[in-house]
Amino acid sequence: MPDKTLDSIRLGLIWQRLNGIVDQVSETFIRAAFSTVVRENYDMAFSLLDVRGRQFAQSKRSIPSFIGTLPRTLAAVLKKFPLKTFKPGDVIITNDAWIGTGHLNDISMICPIFVNGRLIAFAGSTAHTVDIGGAPSPTAQDCFEEGLCIPICKIVEQGAEIPLVIDFLTENLRAPDETLGDIRAQFAAYHDCQQKLAHVLEDECLNDLEDVIEEIISRSSKSMRDVIASLPDGRYCDEFQVDGFDVPLTIKCAVTIKGDTIDVDFAGSSAQIDRPINCVLNYTYAYSCFALKCLLDPEVPNNSGAFETVTVRAPEGSLFNAARPAPVWGRHLTGHYAPPAIFGALSQILPGKVIAESGSPLWNVYFKGHQEKDGAPFIKMFFMNGGHGAQSANDGPGCLSFPSNVSNQPVELFENQAPLLITEKCFVPDTAGAGKFRGGDAQRISFRSNASTPITMTIRHERITYPPRGLLGGGNGAPGKDLINGETIPAKSRQVLEPGDLATFQMPGGGGLHDARERPKGAVSRDIKRGLLSPEQAHLSYGYDHE
């Protein structure tokens, strides 16, 4: 019989195995998924949570907001379905924006994992679905316009799908095969997860994972609290303007450190508006925790323990804590500002750790129309990332997702699925924020309609008026641009692409870090040689003149 004491070595082995399992299981999900959004963009997350609702492991391919909201979703599920009511083979579903990730397009599910008749953990997963019915648009005025809300309910009971729930989904969605295909791929992943966890328990002669989870969570908790305690107590603030909808909006953030606690307060930010850029507190919480974890204690395993002394607040009815029935479809247009606001505030005490602002909130575009071959309707989404902010000791990478972690999809795959031709996907010169460490270069992507019928195109983009900020003396990145046939279009709008029309998107460049005059001449001349810095801009930003 193996030794049952949980020393560091055995804990490490079991812990690595749990991480391995959650990554393997998320691959099961990705490979079995039907949608491009999951298979190529990885707009999903898979986590393991304990019977108390605490997250203890998550897949590497995860969207940071989802791993942050899943514990809160489980907490809401447990209020409706007490622990003792779960049976093996149950799966709970919801996409309620205030319980899940902040908009209806993310469907979250929770599956109790039983081994030898004992509930040992929950598998939780979230996946983005391109369509959730309704008429989500940049002008939606409440969440009811934005599609079908699935209340917390069982979609599978003891291994049998509930036909009523499946029927509701089938009747309300535009692409039910794709969405249900993704949902069932997650059922397969839960099954896989159950078997693998049972295997671990059998190998390790354990009845449950409680001691292991307790140890992992308490270590992450202690580590985070130690880091916070090492920071000087105080209240650190940041405030800036963002594009908003009709008028600019204010983002205000105060981070208060006291002993081993951190309070993040978004009071003073604009009130919620009747346009779909409002953010629910779940999402605000998730991205605040993510930002703090990245900045303060990135090496230690991420789990609920790390946030035991973290509080996140925003007045109800404000941008960061929207109240029902606010429209929230584009909640990332606010939520993705939480990390830069926190970094801006803490740059005063952690100047060697923060990164400058990235070309986010995440950009994407929806195309809706009809296929040329058979006239079948299609709805496709394309994700695009701007330049990453300058890093603490390096230039920002060009076009890397932050704070989200959504991958692009291959041009070749997209062209196979929609009657559009992508004519360019390239870096744009003179878009990186100047600095000792410059920001990441922005990219430009152009789509030409090859359809013989009009295509509806929907965009909701930020950073057109207010570009990504440089930090600690670094310059701003270039703002983004949206064009049709070379003419500027509103960044939050629904447009019609006539046959042959060309839509062009230029994402924002990343902000720079520290004074541009500290940048080594060699680095400037290299940027010129690479064709991403014009000699004129080199002169303006860096005072560099080629001899």
Added chain:
Amino acid sequence: MSDAMSGYRIGVDIGGTFTDVVLWNIANARTEKTKLLTTPDEPSRAVMEGVRQILSDNNVAPREVDAVIHGTTLVANALIERKGVKTGLITTRGFKDVLEIGREWRYDLFNLDIELPTPIVDRPDRHEITERVDSDGNILTPIELSELDQISESLAAAGIESVGVCLLHAYRNASHESAIRDYLAKTAPTLSVSLSSDVSPEMGEYERSSTTVANAYIHPIFKTYVDLLVDGLSALGCEKDLLLVLSDGRTVRQDTATQFPIRLVQSGPAAGAQAASIYGAMSNEGNGTAPAAEDATWVHRMFNSVLWQTPGGDFSPLISALVSVGDSSRYTWDSTGEMVADVQGWIDDPSTNFGWLILGNETTSRTTKRFDSKESPTAGNRPTLTIIYEFPAEN
């Protein structure tokens, strides 16, 4: 697959420190081995020396060697250490940054200082050509081959020795890539050219570009290395094929390997994993799922809380081999198709390896037999199992 039950095979692995050479006598299933210091300046030198040594030590003539099988980490090391040749890229107009933009995904979620690998081809050496093929393989814009003259000039000026060509949808219609290869063969005959439609004809422009460029980057050095090895073996008198292990564990002949060295990027580790699976199948321990001390007794199935359904063990009713034996003696069974299938199954999925049971006819005392186990004090009485392993051939 060879049915030869005689002759010799040589296995060679070149590591960062040591070069190992193994000689396998197929007839008696014995292996001999030798170990030399790797000669990094010219890796084939240690291989030749090792082969010469092991043949002479064992009095084996070079012509008796049926095959030399080689797993190598050379390709992986050249990529990791960035010791390939200066490489360029030719791609569809509008897409030269695909190689650097990648998939826009952070592999390390919480690391603000995440570092992405530097592309093998830097921006000034990535060239665009006017052409376009659509997702059905239709040519939308014919290729402007004359642009290659300017591109060749830039490549030559930059000292580029090898170029990868990756055009959009070339996995569907390779004609534009082929036209580039043919044109460059005439105008730049010394340039090594790798086409994405040959190296990795799959959808996904970033992955295909990256793989094609990596192939181009190591192609010239790997070809030189394999040519030296083949010449050296030939000079020793080993005229048979050199087989190289691919990343998936299969083997290819030298000509394919030198054309697509990127397929050998995991060659050494794959060969190691294959060997480990064979050792696992042949080992005394490791039977079945999750072995632990004190398992597989006559009473307990796994842990001491789990019993066999039938005392003495649960076993499959299927019989893999059936033989009649006579009086007390040492018996040798020939293999059967079922036994080969059993062993293959254990290698494919080690958790199914519960071994064989030798079951006598115990209905009467007259037919009862007793066999020694591996613990027998008389070594000669211990059972032995000989497995002849064939490398899977390339598809």
